[in-house]
Amino acid sequence: KRTHYASSISSTNAQISNFQKSILAVSSAFTAFFDPGRGDMIATLGETTGSIFVNRMRDNMLRDKTGRRILRERPRIHSNTIDIPYLRSLQLGTFGKEYANFLDGQKVTPDTRVKVQYIYDDELAYVMQRYRECHDFFHALTKLPVNVEGELALKWFELAQTGLPMTLLSSFFGPLMLSSKEQERLFKKYVPWALQCGSQCKFLLNVYYEECWNKNIEEMRKELGIYLVD
Amino acid sequence: MFSRIQFKRAIFFRPIIANSNHIYNKGLRRPFSTSLKLQLANTTVNFSEQQPQHDTSQEPKTHFGFKSVPEGMKETLVGQVFENVATNYDVMNDAMSLGVHRLWKDHSVRTMAPGPGTKLLDVAGGTGDIAMGFLNYCKEIHGDTSAQVTLLDINPKMLEVGRQRFAKTPYHNTSQVTFEIGNAENLLSIPSNSYDVYTIAFGIRNCTHIDRVLREAFRVLKPGGRFMCLEFGKVRNPLISSIYNLYSFQVIPIIGQVIAADRDSYQYLVESIRQFPSQEQFAEMIKKAGFTIVGEGWEDLTFGIAALHSGFKL
Numbered sequence: 001k002r003t004h005y006a007s008s009i010s011s012t013n014a015q016i017s018n019f020q021k022s023i024l025a026v027s028s029a030f031t032a033f034f035d036p037g038r039g040d041m042i043a044t045l046g047e048t049t050g051s052i053f054v055n056r057m058r059d060n061m062l063r064d065k066t067g068r069r070i071l072r073e074r075p076r077i078h079s080n081t082i083d084i085p086y087l088r089s090l091q092l093g094t095f096g097k098e099y100a101n102f103l104d105g106q107k108v109t110p111d112t113r114v115k116v117q118y119i120y121d122d123e124l125a126y127v128m129q130r131y132r133e134c135h136d137f138f139h140a141l142t143k144l145p146v147n148v149e150g151e152l153a154l155k156w157f158e159l160a161q162t163g164l165p166m167t168l169l170s171s172f173f174g175p176l177m178l179s180s181k182e183q184e185r186l187f188k189k190y191v192p193w194a195l196q197c198g199s200q201c202k203f204l205l206n207v208y209y210e211e212c213w214n215k216n217i218e219e220m221r222k223e224l225g226i227y228l229v230d
Numbered sequence: 231m232f233s234r235i236q237f238k239r240a241i242f243f244r245p246i247i248a249n250s251n252h253i254y255n256k257g258l259r260r261p262f263s264t265s266l267k268l269q270l271a272n273t274t275v276n277f278s279e280q281q282p283q284h285d286t287s288q289e290p291k292t293h294f295g296f297k298s299v300p301e302g303m304k305e306t307l308v309g310q311v312f313e314n315v316a317t318n319y320d321v322m323n324d325a326m327s328l329g330v331h332r333l334w335k336d337h338s339v340r341t342m343a344p345g346p347g348t349k350l351l352d353v354a355g356g357t358g359d360i361a362m363g364f365l366n367y368c369k370e371i372h373g374d375t376s377a378q379v380t381l382l383d384i385n386p387k388m389l390e391v392g393r394q395r396f397a398k399t400p401y402h403n404t405s406q407v408t409f410e411i412g413n414a415e416n417l418l419s420i421p422s423n424s425y426d427v428y429t430i431a432f433g434i435r436n437c438t439h440i441d442r443v444l445r446e447a448f449r450v451l452k453p454g455g456r457f458m459c460l461e462f463g464k465v466r467n468p469l470i471s472s473i474y475n476l477y478s479f480q481v482i483p484i485i486g487q488v489i490a491a492d493r494d495s496y497q498y499l500v501e502s503i504r505q506f507p508s509q510e511q512f513a514e515m516i517k518k519a520g521f522t523i524v525g526e527g528w529e530d531l532t533f534g535i536a537a538l539h540s541g542f543k544l
Contacts, residue, residue: 014494017242017480018241019242020481020483023484024488027484027485
């Protein structure tokens with residue numbers, strides 16, 4: 001079991017003023033909408049609009065024992081801190097194996113997360129970074145695929161959990177890109193599930209995922225209060 | 231009571247985080263980006279590897295934006311900036327200047343008023359705006375196809391973008407346009423007294439030694455040849471100046487981040503504009519290089535945001 005402990009997360013790039021932040025928020029929103037491939041723009045949107053909510057997320061973490069430990073130790077999720085071959089070797093039905101299967105099946109790696117740039121407080125920057133890096137774990141836990149529908153459903157789920165404006169904007173404007181049939185399915189099946197499950201389950205950033213590899217995933221879901229979409 | 235300066239600070243200046251370990255509080259008032267800092271650190275290592283006898287601390291320093299760097303390093307750093315911006319260069323120019331840069335370049339070519347058969351050396355020509363404008367002018371105004379332009383740039387990537395742009399025009403594969411890699415400070419491949427017009431548009435401020443560029447320009451021009459330099463200048467009007475500064479420092483790096491995902495290169499760009507000498511000072515430098523100036527020697531464009539300098543080799 002290896003985890004990488006980060007001491008200082010926040011970027012040391014020259015800081016931007018509040019005026020620049022507001023322009024950046026608006027322009028990144030438009031760019032992200034018209035060019036969904038620009039993951040960095042969605043990340044920027046999250047950082048520039050999220051200030052109050054990232055604070056709330058940090059306070060949520062401080063209220064929980066494991067959350068406090070995570071904030072102290074600051075583990076990072078990266079392909080050199082997570083031993084994926086080891087996870088593949090685990091038993092079927094464990095969280096680690098499910099996660100490894102998810103990564104292989106959807107052909108993604110944990111390295112695709114953009115680094116936090118515009119949050120200047122160390123701890124808040126870490127919270128944002130952790131939130132981004134845990135996104136794949138949410139996929140594994142909720143068993144949502146990585147297609148547009150699955151991502152939107154997960155965005156609604158994150159909206160219920162974190163309240164970040166970026167999730168709100170993605171949830172509202174993302175479905176505009178879908179066909180009417182897909183939209184119907186999204187709003188009839190996925191969104192009610194996402195809002196109900198997201199608001200009643202445990203705050204998912206308070207889970208020390210790096211220590212749960214061997215846990216049975218069904219047990220984990222029960223513990224956390226997550227039920228799958230039917 | 232919230233004073234005006236406090237209001238300005240709250241909105242436009244960077245926040246000071248009193249208790250954080252942030253590098254901003256370590257006495258570096260305007261930290262340049264980490265990415266370029268790392269590059270600076272890396273290039274320092276490379277530099278000392280190449281010339282082990284050279285003591286970088288003794289070497290004269292020059293400006294790179296608002297930062298001070300050893301002279302030998304500026305070329306490398308500028309090279310990296312232009313490598314990063316090359317693919318989005320034209321889009322960014324349009325976005326940043328709201329298309330006005332096209333008017334400036336058109337005006338330069340019209341002021342140049344080249345006759346048929348003119349040979350132009352477009353230095354730091356990059357993506358080829360001036361070169362293209364020149365050839366189009368000759369074709370449209372004189373119906374001339376004997377005009378020639380040599381598009382010279384120090385950066386291979388920028389030149390490549392220029393090549394691709396020309397490939398879509400009727401000048402492709404003709405003798406009218408040739409592409410060359412070269413350093414404006416030392417035009418080894420260009421014989422003396424060989425060009426009718428020499429232009430350098432928005433390139434000279436990126437050169438380390440402007441006086442050497444001007445001397446080379448003088449050398450390669452034929453007697454009677456014209457030197458033209460389009461470059462950013464200083465704005466005199468205080469109202470325009472404050473709006474321009476606000477726009478440059480607040481908006482342009484953000485546009486850079488949104489369109490090109492590269493705020494730092496555009497931060498360098500706006501800082502390098504401030505470091506360039508004023509129109510009067512630059513006109514003096516042109517005179518010193520041996521050129522003959524007509525009138526003041528320059529023309530302000532858009533309130534002095536850009537300026538078109540001109541000199542003749544007589």
